[in-house]
Amino acid sequence: AQSVAQPEDQVNVAEGNPLTVKCTYSVSGNPYLFWYVQYPNRGLQFLLKYITGDNLVKGSYGFEAEFNKSQTSFHLKKPSALVSDSALYFCAVRAHSNYQLIWGAGTKLIIKP
Amino acid sequence: DAGVIQSPRHEVTEMGQEVTLRCKPISGHNSLFWYRQTMMRGLELLIYFNNNVPIDDSGMPEDRFSAKMPNASFSTLKIQPSEPRDSAVYFCASSPTETYEQYFGPGTRLTVT
Numbered sequence: 001a002q003s004v005a006q007p008e009d010q011v012n013v014a015e016g017n018p019l020t021v022k023c024t025y026s027v028s029g030n031p032y033l034f035w036y037v038q039y040p041n042r043g044l045q046f047l048l049k050y051i052t053g054d055n056l057v058k059g060s061y062g063f064e065a066e067f068n069k070s071q072t073s074f075h076l077k078k079p080s081a082l083v084s085d086s087a088l089y090f091c092a093v094r095a096h097s098n099y100q101l102i103w104g105a106g107t108k109l110i111i112k113p
Numbered sequence: 114d115a116g117v118i119q120s121p122r123h124e125v126t127e128m129g130q131e132v133t134l135r136c137k138p139i140s141g142h143n144s145l146f147w148y149r150q151t152m153m154r155g156l157e158l159l160i161y162f163n164n165n166v167p168i169d170d171s172g173m174p175e176d177r178f179s180a181k182m183p184n185a186s187f188s189t190l191k192i193q194p195s196e197p198r199d200s201a202v203y204f205c206a207s208s209p210t211e212t213y214e215q216y217f218g219p220g221t222r223l224t225v226t
Contacts, residue, residue, distance in 0.1 A: 032213055043117075043204055043217035044156075051213065090156070094213070099144065100169070101215065103156045 002027045004093050006104035013081045013111050021076040021107045023091030033074040034092040034101065035065055044090060050074060061085070081111045117218035119205050125224045131193040134221045137186055138207030146215060147180055147190050148204040156204075162188065163210070195225045 003026045013019045025031055032051055036044040048059025055067040065076045076089060091104040118137040126132055138145050147159040160170040162182045170180070177196070182188040192199055202222050206215040 034214060036217075041222075043219045044206075044215075046214045046216060049214055099161060099163070099210075100158060105155050 002093065002095060002098075002102045004091050004102050004104040006089075006091055006107045008107050009105075010108040010110065013109070015083055015111050015113050016080050019078050019081045019085070019109065019111070021089050021091075021109060023074045023076065023104060025072050025074065025091070025093040025102075027093050027095045027102070030096045032094045032096065033065070033067060034094075035059065035063070035074075035076050036090045036092065038088040038090065038106075040087075047076070047089075083111045083113055085109060086111045117205055117207050117216055119203075119218035119221050121221060122219060123222045123224075125226065126195055127226055128196055129194045130225075131191065132195045132199075132223060132225075134190040134192075134203050134205075134223070136188045136190070136205030136218060138188070138205070139209075139216055140186065141209060142207035142216070143210045144208040144215075145182060145188050146206040146208070147188070148206065148217075149201045150204060150220070151201045159190070159203075192223075195223075197225045199223060200225050 005024045034049045035047040038044045047063050048057050050057045050067045058064045063078050088106045088108050090106050092101040094101050120135045145162040149157045159172045160180045161168050165182045180190045202220045204217050204220045206217045208215045
């Protein structure tokens with residue numbers, strides 16, 4: 001069965017420090033992996049995706065994610081956090097042969113000044 | 114492009130009333146998704162359309178829920194009769210099938226009293 005795990009409900013980071021939001025997945029075959037961000041009272045906003053190719057994917061707002069096939073992980077990272085990065089972050093995966101995205105439960109990222 | 118448009122943004126109604134949520138996908142997108150988001154269950158896929166045809170409605174909670182897509186630029190999600198447990202934020206998302214990521218609307222916050 002396909003699944004996505006975001007093991008941390010909340011991540012706290014000081015402004016200017018690097019941040020990591022973790023995601024692991026289970027899917028048959030080659031995965032398509034996504035990160036979305038949700039600000040309060042807003043819809044989900046696409047950040048980045050991994051389909052194929054380079055394992056390090058760069059996305060919006062300075063975020064990047066690294067696909068690690070052996071660890072079945074797709075952690076979201078940013079070298080220097082901003083207070084405005086505070087939001088809810090969702091990881092999602094779909095199998096190559098399936099349209100449906102499987103969503104993680106979300107991780108609340110809090111960046112403190 | 115204006116992005117995915119949803120209306121209304123907020124809806125408060127009494128139990129037993131009919132509720133209709135509306136969505137205009139991004140022009141040119143072939144796929145449309147309706148989601149429901151609650152604190153308890155997270156993000157749930159309700160129904161998926163491809164080229165205006167419902168492909169998977171297995172996520173629709175019960176017969177009180179129905180969805181239509183009469184043309185490529187409009188979709189509705191109807192709840193009749195509504196119940197308090199239907200209170201949630203309902204999102205519409207569209208996708209150009211070949212690039213995989215979904216673009217979300219701002220959502221409709223539904224409160225059923």
